[in-house]
Amino acid sequence: MPIQVLPDHLIAKIAAGEVVERPASVVKELLENALDAGAGYIQVDIQQGGRRLIRVSDDGSGINQQEAPLAVTRHATSKLSAADDLTRILTLGFRGEALASIAAVSLLTLSTRHRDEDVGTEIRVAGGELMHQKAVGAPAGTVISVENLFYNTPARLKFLKAEATEKRQIATLISRYAMAYPQVRFVLTQDNREQFRSPGSGRLADVVVRVMGVEAFERMIDVYNEEPLPTTGEAIRVTGYASLPEFTRNDRTRIVLFINGRAVQDHSLVHAVTQAYHGLIDRSRYPYAVLMLDVPPDFVDVNVHPTKAEVRFQDANVIFAALQRAVRTALVLALEQSGYPPHERVHDPATRPRPAQGWQRPYESDASDASDTPYQDAPFQTEMGLTFDETSPRSTAEAPAANAPNDAPESAPAQRPRTLPVLRVVGQVGAAYIVAEGPAGMYLIDQHAAHWRLLYNAYQEALNADHLPLIEAETRPVDLSPEAARTLEAALEPLQAMGFTLEPFGPASFRLRTLPEFLSGHDAADILRGLVEALSADDPQEAITQHVSQRAALTAGEILSNEDMRALVQQLERAPNPLQGPDGRPTLIHMSAEQIAHQFSR
Numbered sequence: 001m002p003i004q005v006l007p008d009h010l011i012a013k014i015a016a017g018e019v020v021e022r023p024a025s026v027v028k029e030l031l032e033n034a035l036d037a038g039a040g041y042i043q044v045d046i047q048q049g050g051r052r053l054i055r056v057s058d059d060g061s062g063i064n065q066q067e068a069p070l071a072v073t074r075h076a077t078s079k080l081s082a083a084d085d086l087t088r089i090l091t092l093g094f095r096g097e098a099l100a101s102i103a104a105v106s107l108l109t110l111s112t113r114h115r116d117e118d119v120g121t122e123i124r125v126a127g128g129e130l131m132h133q134k135a136v137g138a139p140a141g142t143v144i145s146v147e148n149l150f151y152n153t154p155a156r157l158k159f160l161k162a163e164a165t166e167k168r169q170i171a172t173l174i175s176r177y178a179m180a181y182p183q184v185r186f187v188l189t190q191d192n193r194e195q196f197r198s199p200g201s202g203r204l205a206d207v208v209v210r211v212m213g214v215e216a217f218e219r220m221i222d223v224y225n226e227e228p229l230p231t232t233g234e235a236i237r238v239t240g241y242a243s244l245p246e247f248t249r250n251d252r253t254r255i256v257l258f259i260n261g262r263a264v265q266d267h268s269l270v271h272a273v274t275q276a277y278h279g280l281i282d283r284s285r286y287p288y289a290v291l292m293l294d295v296p297p298d299f300v301d302v303n304v305h306p307t308k309a310e311v312r313f314q315d316a317n318v319i320f321a322a323l324q325r326a327v328r329t330a331l332v333l334a335l336e337q338s339g340y341p342p343h344e345r346v347h348d349p350a351t352r353p354r355p356a357q358g359w360q361r362p363y364e365s366d367a368s369d370a371s372d373t374p375y376q377d378a379p380f381q382t383e384m385g386l387t388f389d390e391t392s393p394r395s396t397a398e399a400p401a402a403n404a405p406n407d408a409p410e411s412a413p414a415q416r417p418r419t420l421p422v423l424r425v426v427g428q429v430g431a432a433y434i435v436a437e438g439p440a441g442m443y444l445i446d447q448h449a450a451h452w453r454l455l456y457n458a459y460q461e462a463l464n465a466d467h468l469p470l471i472e473a474e475t476r477p478v479d480l481s482p483e484a485a486r487t488l489e490a491a492l493e494p495l496q497a498m499g500f501t502l503e504p505f506g507p508a509s510f511r512l513r514t515l516p517e518f519l520s521g522h523d524a525a526d527i528l529r530g531l532v533e534a535l536s537a538d539d540p541q542e543a544i545t546q547h548v549s550q551r552a553a554l555t556a557g558e559i560l561s562n563e564d565m566r567a568l569v570q571q572l573e574r575a576p577n578p579l580q581g582p583d584g585r586p587t588l589i590h591m592s593a594e595q596i597a598h599q600f601s602r
């Protein structure tokens, strides 16, 4: 056969194969046109899974009489003018080929009236041939009916899935667009039965409830995150809902993503969402999620594939990271809220620390300071970009009550205010450090310093509250130097107030009768020598508190179980002064996600 230019109707049919794969792809194109036309109401009527009829009616702008024939002509569009517009596409359509393609493989009727015109137009196209155009009376808006889809492409017809499958595809599609456009009322009927209706309230939550049911929705959390693009500083925003780790399924099909209002199928973005659940759900499970990404239009290239379901990004990593971070942050916050009762907000003056009894000035005044400052770490929280109070911008305005933060039962006991974000223990390194992950990056925790901080706080608090658990110690007498004995002798009373009951046993010998519970199992001689040393410090109470809590603390070299590490980290999260040991050295090193990325030159 000689080379020849194909006739138009064949070109159209070939092109149609790319755009119009199945009934659902027709529905998608018609929906996008209605949305581009600014519709507030879109009704979709389907017969026989779309084979017999697909009809989409909208109350959008409509098309004026002269332009109507152009609408069904290939490469005719009202949405693009110059080629450079392709870099900033704000409409769903732009290729100007959907209607022409659909018309090439069906019997298409377009009935439309432009809002500024009195008379409407009806156009009929069969297999790409314009059959007629006539003036009609019609409400403002557009109705497009597609009958006998693929009647003239038998191969395509053969490949159509079972009617039930097509019906399901269409229903899924409508529900997705309803979620992406919560301000638009969608109605879907299949074979004359209403199958779906969205309220058009503008609230995503309302649509998600319609699509997934209230029970499912209650097991989802809201995701909200906005961050600047590293390059231009324009915002990338991620909003929507994601399921709690307890609510999963065995495939990825319920991870629904939209970019700038366009439903996209992108493996790497779906992966970003599942990655956010790493360590929280089994590898074989997948979450439910409905997430909207809003990025600057020139950051994404939607002109990759005729169906526009695939997109490319200027920098896919940035999007990936933003999405993953948004979901992860929401999850970590939600887990915190479900795991803990509401935070104690008011520092009750009745529980103000009192100095331990038995010490005289000048020690007294100093003793109360350190533990009376549960909020002194606030700047640290801000530095990490997270403050854990109810006003934090985690929820969109339309966040439903079910997701409201801090609605744990009122009967729950008061908790300390949180001084660190929720951390997830990853593991232990060098038998000395705990690696943990938080919403703001990685934490390396010195197990000795952290445990020392906790014991120190606990000891000090117990003393202040006059509620120190003691144990009876039947220790053997400890021989000391005469000088050490004199030092102890002079401090018997205050030492007793700190939990150490000493019984003189001969001239320079003491027996320890009671000691603080947390020191159980420690060597009495060691303890007494430590007390003697501490008693010579400027502030003996502080010195003793520091000394004995350090003694009892975990040391480097101890291998910890996951349980132990978690317990330690959880306590540290609510400890006053969690960042420093009692001697002022750090308990943890924090590396933000940005710092880590920077280290990897990303």
Ligand code: ADP
Pocket: 029, 033, 034, 037, 058, 060, 061, 062, 063, 070, 071, 072, 076, 077, 078, 079, 092, 093, 094, 095, 096, 097, 098, 099, 100, 141, 142
């Ligand atoms: P595209 O959407 O890529 O521009 P289409 O073939 O889908 O191409 O539509 C061609 C043109 O027809 C659109 O640019 C628009 O002007 C007009 N059009 C199609 N559907 C509608 C509708 N529902 N309401 C108003 N105008 C429409």
Ligand code: MG
Pocket: 029, 032, 033, 092, 093, 094, 096, 098, 099
């Ligand atoms: Mg279109």
